[in-house]
Amino acid sequence: xxxxxxxxxxxxxxxxxxxxALPWGTGFDARLVAPLLVAAMLFSWNVRRRSAVPEWIxxxxxxxxxxxxxxxxxxxxxxxLLAFVLAALFRxxxxxxxxxxxxxxxxxxxxxVIALALTAWGLASLYALERVDVVAPALAALISSLxxxxxxxxxxxxxxxxxxxxxxxxxxxx
Amino acid sequence: xxxxSFLLTGREGGRPRFGVLMGVLLLVSAGLMVLSRLExxxxxxxxGHLTDALAPALSMTAAAVAPLKTLAGRLGQQLDAAEDxxxxxxxxxxxxxxKRRAGELERRFGDLAHASRLVPxxxxxxxxxxxxxxxxxxxxxxxxxxxxxxxxxKAGFPVVNADGLxxxxxxxxxxxxxxxxxxxxxxxxxxxxxxxxxxxxxAGDGRGMPRLQHVGQGTEIKAGDAVVTSGVGGxxxxxxxxxxxxxxxxxxxxxxxxxTDALDYVIVMFFETPTLDLTDAASPAxxxxxxxxxxxxxxxxxxx
Numbered sequence: 001x002x003x004x005x006x007x008x009x010x011x012x013x014x015x016x017x018x019x020x021a022l023p024w025g026t027g028f029d030a031r032l033v034a035p036l037l038v039a040a041m042l043f044s045w046n047v048r049r050r051s052a053v054p055e056w057i058x059x060x061x062x063x064x065x066x067x068x069x070x071x072x073x074x075x076x077x078x079x080x081l082l083a084f085v086l087a088a089l090f091r092x093x094x095x096x097x098x099x100x101x102x103x104x105x106x107x108x109x110x111x112x113v114i115a116l117a118l119t120a121w122g123l124a125s126l127y128a129l130e131r132v133d134v135v136a137p138a139l140a141a142l143i144s145s146l147x148x149x150x151x152x153x154x155x156x157x158x159x160x161x162x163x164x165x166x167x168x169x170x171x172x173x174x
Numbered sequence: 175x176x177x178x179s180f181l182l183t184g185r186e187g188g189r190p191r192f193g194v195l196m197g198v199l200l201l202v203s204a205g206l207m208v209l210s211r212l213e214x215x216x217x218x219x220x221x222g223h224l225t226d227a228l229a230p231a232l233s234m235t236a237a238a239v240a241p242l243k244t245l246a247g248r249l250g251q252q253l254d255a256a257e258d259x260x261x262x263x264x265x266x267x268x269x270x271x272x273k274r275r276a277g278e279l280e281r282r283f284g285d286l287a288h289a290s291r292l293v294p295x296x297x298x299x300x301x302x303x304x305x306x307x308x309x310x311x312x313x314x315x316x317x318x319x320x321x322x323x324x325x326x327x328k329a330g331f332p333v334v335n336a337d338g339l340x341x342x343x344x345x346x347x348x349x350x351x352x353x354x355x356x357x358x359x360x361x362x363x364x365x366x367x368x369x370x371x372x373x374x375x376x377a378g379d380g381r382g383m384p385r386l387q388h389v390g391q392g393t394e395i396k397a398g399d400a401v402v403t404s405g406v407g408g409x410x411x412x413x414x415x416x417x418x419x420x421x422x423x424x425x426x427x428x429x430x431x432x433x434t435d436a437l438d439y440v441i442v443m444f445f446e447t448p449t450l451d452l453t454d455a456a457s458p459a460x461x462x463x464x465x466x467x468x469x470x471x472x473x474x475x476x477x478x
Binding site: 015018019021022023024025026027028031055056059062063064066067068069070071072073074075077078081084085123127 | 195196199200202203204205206207209210211217220221224225228231232235236239243305306307308309314315316317318352357380381382433435436437438
């Protein structure tokens, strides 16, 4: 059903954002894991299907994370928008190379997660005007990478017959 | 025409409205970050409104996943059950002797209080609220509770849970409030340590265990000493249970009794800094009235 195809990805992201904001008692060093997992889910939806989650939903979820996480407004919003952009770029790469095996899919996911974690660290350092602790983003990247089978499996269960209709209609520039 | 930008069009061959929206959202995000860095008042207002708006959704989500958290907690308890059993047996034996001693001390204290006509301390009202969100960044160590001004909360109120002090309210919206945890870098709490009540400041530094600073000259504190609030400054009532001293290479730190990583429900105490309402000749209000040539205000039960 078309309505479900439109609603389900955004709904999973919104619910994921709210769940990530809850107190899970994961400890100080693991505080970035849940927000980065949501970013990884956003990337996974959009690399699978063009604009499965629209950019304004990504922005809204990032802003929600900023509000609930008591960080600077715009921090996670920017990282979630970057996840959106990375997904679009990797879709282009996939189209150009016509390679889409499970290894390629995992490598794309891995590169995206590392890039997002680095951005999270860089933005935090820029904001604080000092080099912030690297343990939290590194741990978040590690756990998010290990979570790939769960993220991919979860999305696969929700949308088993995804059609890559976006790939054919994707164009660059104006 | 193809170029190397990542701006995606909404339709094949259409104008890049997708790109414009993305650009706008990125600019808004960057602008919000700059305003946050400058601590602009608009950001604070916006955050307050958004937090209030999100509080019901967060409460519903917290209630929905509560069984899952309980299940995870029970699984953990089952794994530790045998070890806990032995530990609890030992602690029970120790507590039996403490119970007898506490009973005796309570009786003596009651006698002394009666003999010295001790004025009882006022009971501090409180509300219990659920923690619906925790900080998820590298910037602050705080939480959001699902109660706000409409429930009587104000900035500055101390927050505890069953184990001890958690922090204090720093922002109160209509239906939600921000709780600054004792481990946050901005947290400074006057405490007293050990049986000799050594005064110190417990300073958060963004890690799990706050530092003890400004320990009195010539005093000695040791690992295992109990830490409670001193009441100095009037922000916190005296005697709230905080934690215990642990030794570290960087000086003494405090292991909090409350697990600030796994907060569920917290108690917000309606404790306000005590102020003197002077009614004698030293009252500034009375002095001002006298200077203005007005008669003094009547005390309750007196005719002016």
